[in-house]
Amino acid sequence: xxxxxxxxxxxxxxxxxxxxxxxxxxxxxxxxxxxxxxxxxxxxxxxxxxxxxxxxxxxxxxxxxxxxxxxxxxxxxxxxxxxxxxxxxxxxxxxxxxxxxxxxxxxxxxxxxxxxxxxxxxxxxxxxxxxxxxxxxxxxxxxxx
Amino acid sequence: xxxxxxxxxxxxxxxxxxxxxxxxxxxxxxxxxxxxxxxxxxxxxxxxxxxxxxxxxxxxxxxxxxxxxxxxxxxxxxxxxxxxxxxxxxxxxxxxxxxxxxxxxxxxxxxxxxxxxxxxxxxxxxxxxxxxxxxxxxxxxxxxxxxxxxxx
Ligand code: HEM
Ligand code: HEM
Numbered sequence: 001x002x003x004x005x006x007x008x009x010x011x012x013x014x015x016x017x018x019x020x021x022x023x024x025x026x027x028x029x030x031x032x033x034x035x036x037x038x039x040x041x042x043x044x045x046x047x048x049x050x051x052x053x054x055x056x057x058x059x060x061x062x063x064x065x066x067x068x069x070x071x072x073x074x075x076x077x078x079x080x081x082x083x084x085x086x087x088x089x090x091x092x093x094x095x096x097x098x099x100x101x102x103x104x105x106x107x108x109x110x111x112x113x114x115x116x117x118x119x120x121x122x123x124x125x126x127x128x129x130x131x132x133x134x135x136x137x138x139x140x141x142x143x144x145x
Numbered sequence: 146x147x148x149x150x151x152x153x154x155x156x157x158x159x160x161x162x163x164x165x166x167x168x169x170x171x172x173x174x175x176x177x178x179x180x181x182x183x184x185x186x187x188x189x190x191x192x193x194x195x196x197x198x199x200x201x202x203x204x205x206x207x208x209x210x211x212x213x214x215x216x217x218x219x220x221x222x223x224x225x226x227x228x229x230x231x232x233x234x235x236x237x238x239x240x241x242x243x244x245x246x247x248x249x250x251x252x253x254x255x256x257x258x259x260x261x262x263x264x265x266x267x268x269x270x271x272x273x274x275x276x277x278x279x280x281x282x283x284x285x286x287x288x289x290x291x292x293x294x295x296x297x
Contacts, residue, residue, distance in 0.1 A: 046236045093191070107177070141199055
């Protein structure tokens, strides 16, 4: 079978492919559940970061125009609304980065497909820890002074 | 007696005739290698610019002047720029290939992505390497320069 199976048969909720006429193949990596939602999130965050980067290179380029121009634009990054936006941006990057490592492990680690679901929750856990380290400090910087 | 070679099962049709570099494979490898390097570069970038000191509040022309007086950060930012733009551009190409129905639309979108990537890489690289932390400015902007600049 060309279907990539994930997890042991006991873990799988669907019946084995050879014993069912169901159109839904058992235990594929990218169809339904964690495997699919991690892919959806990876895609959305990747696109968001790409568009941010386009704008970000342009705003940084203002250092070649004048100190005044650069400061005026970078000053908008320091407003409360943008401060919240930066939380979203960092949240997107951190998810994309950790889930990117998960994808790489699925591809190269011999047990990667078996543990893809566990690794998804590890990604979520690392994301929560990283954001707990980042968000309070960032919001204090943004909302004080 | 002439012998016939029979392909082994599951040999992709036509693969034997395809010559040259397998660009899709190298693109696939590039996404993974650049991803690992970008994780370090971007997390470092965000830590220094958002977490250290007053974070985002401390960023202004003088802050950039301080960082880009150091070749270390110039190389860091240039690497990050190239790796991230190509990684993001290649990822966007994958997404366009997935969703664009007509070949024409696909060509237009992939062309637009490639053009933005090339233009922004050139612009960003130029900005890093032509940057002058102590430019000649009108007197009323002199206080915006880094503190190490000679007084006008
Ligand atoms: C809110 C978050 C961010 C802030 C406040 C920020 C700030 C800055 C600043 C002040 C610079 C000037 C040079 C330096 O400090 O090294 C810069 C440059 C740069 N940043 Fe960011 N950055 C952020 C997020 C990102 C992200 C997520 C990426 C990558 C996807 C990124 C990629 C770059 C690149 C490539 C440069 C160099 C631009 C050039 O070569 O002209 N930044 N950023
Ligand atoms: C922080 C470190 C990063 C890591 C570890 C990482 C990792 C990855 C990996 C492994 C893939 C999968 C490629 C595939 O399935 O063939 C990917 C896709 C992608 N990445 Fe990244 N990446 C990172 C940063 C970035 C940045 C900065 C951008 C934007 C400029 C970006 C945009 C994308 C896009 C648009 C895709 C395509 C998503 C898809 O095909 O569904 N990534 N990334």
